Amino acid sequence: MTLLSTLREELGADAVLTDPDVTAAYSRDEMPLAPAGVPLAVVLPSDVAGVRATVRACAEAGVPIVPRGAGSGICGGANAIEGCVVLVTTKLDEILEIDADNRLAVVQPGVVNLHLRDAVAKHGLFYPPDPSSYDWCTIGGNLATNAGGLCCVKYGVTADSVLGLEVVLADGSLLRTGRRTVKGVAGYDLTKLFVGSEGTLGVITQATLALRPLPQAPGTLVAAFSSTRDAGAAVSRIVREGLVPSLMEIMDAATIAAVENHLNTDLGAGSRSGALLLCQSDAGGEVAHRELAALQQVCADAGAEMTHATEDLAEGNLLMQARRSVHYALAALGANMTDDVCVPRTRIADLIEGCERISEEVGLRIAVCGHAGDGNMHPTVVYDAAAEGEFDRARKAFDAILDLGLALGGTVTGEHGVGKFKQDWLEREIGPVGLRVHRQLKRALDPDGLFNPGSMFSLE
Amino acid sequence: MTLLSTLREELGADAVLTDPDVTAAYSRDEMPLAPAGVPLAVVLPSDVAGVRATVRACAEAGVPIVPRGAGSGICGGANAIEGCVVLVTTKLDEILEIDADNRLAVVQPGVVNLHLRDAVAKHGLFYPPDPSSYDWCTIGGNLATNAGGLCCVKYGVTADSVLGLEVVLADGSLLRTGRRTVKGVAGYDLTKLFVGSEGTLGVITQATLALRPLPQAPGTLVAAFSSTRDAGAAVSRIVREGLVPSLMEIMDAATIAAVENHLNTDLGAGSRSGALLLCQSDAGGEVAHRELAALQQVCADAGAEMTHATEDLAEGNLLMQARRSVHYALAALGANMTDDVCVPRTRIADLIEGCERISEEVGLRIAVCGHAGDGNMHPTVVYDAAAEGEFDRARKAFDAILDLGLALGGTVTGEHGVGKFKQDWLEREIGPVGLRVHRQLKRALDPDGLFNPGSMFSLE
Numbered sequence: 001m002t003l004l005s006t007l008r009e010e011l012g013a014d015a016v017l018t019d020p021d022v023t024a025a026y027s028r029d030e031m032p033l034a035p036a037g038v039p040l041a042v043v044l045p046s047d048v049a050g051v052r053a054t055v056r057a058c059a060e061a062g063v064p065i066v067p068r069g070a071g072s073g074i075c076g077g078a079n080a081i082e083g084c085v086v087l088v089t090t091k092l093d094e095i096l097e098i099d100a101d102n103r104l105a106v107v108q109p110g111v112v113n114l115h116l117r118d119a120v121a122k123h124g125l126f127y128p129p130d131p132s133s134y135d136w137c138t139i140g141g142n143l144a145t146n147a148g149g150l151c152c153v154k155y156g157v158t159a160d161s162v163l164g165l166e167v168v169l170a171d172g173s174l175l176r177t178g179r180r181t182v183k184g185v186a187g188y189d190l191t192k193l194f195v196g197s198e199g200t201l202g203v204i205t206q207a208t209l210a211l212r213p214l215p216q217a218p219g220t221l222v223a224a225f226s227s228t229r230d231a232g233a234a235v236s237r238i239v240r241e242g243l244v245p246s247l248m249e250i251m252d253a254a255t256i257a258a259v260e261n262h263l264n265t266d267l268g269a270g271s272r273s274g275a276l277l278l279c280q281s282d283a284g285g286e287v288a289h290r291e292l293a294a295l296q297q298v299c300a301d302a303g304a305e306m307t308h309a310t311e312d313l314a315e316g317n318l319l320m321q322a323r324r325s326v327h328y329a330l331a332a333l334g335a336n337m338t339d340d341v342c343v344p345r346t347r348i349a350d351l352i353e354g355c356e357r358i359s360e361e362v363g364l365r366i367a368v369c370g371h372a373g374d375g376n377m378h379p380t381v382v383y384d385a386a387a388e389g390e391f392d393r394a395r396k397a398f399d400a401i402l403d404l405g406l407a408l409g410g411t412v413t414g415e416h417g418v419g420k421f422k423q424d425w426l427e428r429e430i431g432p433v434g435l436r437v438h439r440q441l442k443r444a445l446d447p448d449g450l451f452n453p454g455s456m457f458s459l460e
Numbered sequence: 461m462t463l464l465s466t467l468r469e470e471l472g473a474d475a476v477l478t479d480p481d482v483t484a485a486y487s488r489d490e491m492p493l494a495p496a497g498v499p500l501a502v503v504l505p506s507d508v509a510g511v512r513a514t515v516r517a518c519a520e521a522g523v524p525i526v527p528r529g530a531g532s533g534i535c536g537g538a539n540a541i542e543g544c545v546v547l548v549t550t551k552l553d554e555i556l557e558i559d560a561d562n563r564l565a566v567v568q569p570g571v572v573n574l575h576l577r578d579a580v581a582k583h584g585l586f587y588p589p590d591p592s593s594y595d596w597c598t599i600g601g602n603l604a605t606n607a608g609g610l611c612c613v614k615y616g617v618t619a620d621s622v623l624g625l626e627v628v629l630a631d632g633s634l635l636r637t638g639r640r641t642v643k644g645v646a647g648y649d650l651t652k653l654f655v656g657s658e659g660t661l662g663v664i665t666q667a668t669l670a671l672r673p674l675p676q677a678p679g680t681l682v683a684a685f686s687s688t689r690d691a692g693a694a695v696s697r698i699v700r701e702g703l704v705p706s707l708m709e710i711m712d713a714a715t716i717a718a719v720e721n722h723l724n725t726d727l728g729a730g731s732r733s734g735a736l737l738l739c740q741s742d743a744g745g746e747v748a749h750r751e752l753a754a755l756q757q758v759c760a761d762a763g764a765e766m767t768h769a770t771e772d773l774a775e776g777n778l779l780m781q782a783r784r785s786v787h788y789a790l791a792a793l794g795a796n797m798t799d800d801v802c803v804p805r806t807r808i809a810d811l812i813e814g815c816e817r818i819s820e821e822v823g824l825r826i827a828v829c830g831h832a833g834d835g836n837m838h839p840t841v842v843y844d845a846a847a848e849g850e851f852d853r854a855r856k857a858f859d860a861i862l863d864l865g866l867a868l869g870g871t872v873t874g875e876h877g878v879g880k881f882k883q884d885w886l887e888r889e890i891g892p893v894g895l896r897v898h899r900q901l902k903r904a905l906d907p908d909g910l911f912n913p914g915s916m917f918s919l920e
Contacts, residue, residue: 437905
């Protein structure tokens, strides 16, 4: 029996797609620059048994599997490789349990992040991880990439909200990691090994997630600085003074200009503004009031030309709208390459100023915004894909920014991942011993290279 | 050249101990029930080169290495095995860097937890993990066991404060994991794989640790309940209402009696008291005042017979003294076996009541105290080591408590570890697939079983 007929028999014919016009929709994520092959088939199992059957059949046939959720990733991690089976987890979309008294939820990987947020909010609870694509990305993808978001400065990344997993291994067996308790040290932390492994070690079929009390509606502060240096100094002082806002985003001058143009509005930053800082406090009431006042004072002391604090939720949402529209504002200007470097928080100004230098060198616009509270910056190179040589210059700028990030003591990916796009950069960051250990672990759990081969790193 | 002469040549003769009267002091940790062998030698390298030389020499000679810090562990994880080399990291005791602006510290493994706490406090910073032995245990041991403490309810375990590691691998090569940035997803989370691996995968020679703003001096609440059921209900309601105290400890009636007797004091719980709850808030000022008031209200609503809140630090310390003296109070009553089960926070009362049943069945005193905020309970079986059959009955009770913990949806170790004492229980908790994955990972990184073989699990 061929692989396709086995898959059809095990999953049902409807769950196995082979029409190239249809499978094309599942062969790429949101990173246009990463390579993608044509899959042999796309399968959409609706239960764990279907996932296990798929893995066993592919292992038997020696056909690689690329697991994916919604495909919102931006490192090509979910991109098909030639002749593979793309295993889509979106039909495993049940919230199996919400245990409000123990503040945890048990979910299948296909649950959309926003759906989980809404469901637990009804119990007065909060699932913090909030990648930009939170209204359509899935928990499974969030787990596979250890997704971040705007919440991280106060609440950490996806890994910080995971208690345990159920994973289908390369031989089709089912591994349960972690636990339902808050603490536990029985054995190696297998949970954290699978979180962020980008589908290279197994297929996550269930997750037990830690929830938090639902925070209060946030108050918001916006501060405009004449230079990124001043804004960077404000971030350092906020960290130094032990303030922990629930959100702290930075936008440089190029980003401000693009957003003002796109939204046809004035962000109040003034024409000479070099950088905007957006902070929120979700501590509620008097505490939020004091946190915002303290943040405002630090910004003023650091030389802010304008600060404005509001505890009005609608006004705060309008200000956040500016931050959330950056992607669209830049997309309106041309093709984009968005970097994802994370630097020590004291080096944010150095990174932005370095991006200005690189922008001049390559003659392309580079707009920087990012999560200032944890140093995770997203410089975006804007280019005209049709113009001779611009792509190459954009790629040169993109790489120069990664280089700068490493030189500043940072990492080449703060939250987007390595996928099929930054393998060389991973190798450079972790070095030969780190790479060897990655290969040893991969071979230990997936000796035949069944899962997402060539993603993150190659076995040879 | 023999192994001993190689070690003496590489490390210097003073760093290689072989006198059995001296090496005996390094052959055990604080768990008397775990087996310990006689080491061939105890080495105390004073730099990373010495650790690497030791690992290479032992690998060459086929002699196993048991890494250890101060030996404060309580699962036998640091116990020598027959003919091994015990590698003590206490001479690698430098705090290499405190970067206050990026809130991190870089330390060697032999730094004592308290010394690090004191050093960073001078910068207004806080290293949360606070195992009971914090005044003599080392950071290396804390990392190897993923140590917990009283802080976990608000600040998490050791793993939550680690950004990166330097590890000597089985072939003597040096692996650097993680980063100095707050976020990062470049590759597998090797850092978390080594944290809690109990010296079975490598020797940690350096750690980059995340620090927090130094909290305010805590306010304290004590609440006495007539039954553990009421106290358990109070814990559940505190969790349910989204309150996050910086500490929440529970003591059952047997513990209260032992402490009152030992300190010759009255904890104010009343003669019929079934359980005490101790909570703290370190939020400072008005916020702490409100948190304590809210905690007090919940306790009263849950039926507390007495509640007393104080923002006086000295009085709070006196109350905490009662909790911290539990170990000594019980030691004064006889030999001890202290369990370390972690259950869902809603099942604390079930666990304590179960311990009362087990106590009656075996005819031995069982006192329960623990970290109520995260469900990590430490039932202690008290027995007379000299009395015929008491040890066996104590061991039976100890195992019955682990059994109960698992039945309640918990884990057999919340923070102490598996070591050379709970291997069978680990296997039972993680199951055959989990065990197989542990063995695969161990073989991948330590194919000859050089590091702490037989600890945690065996390779066969």
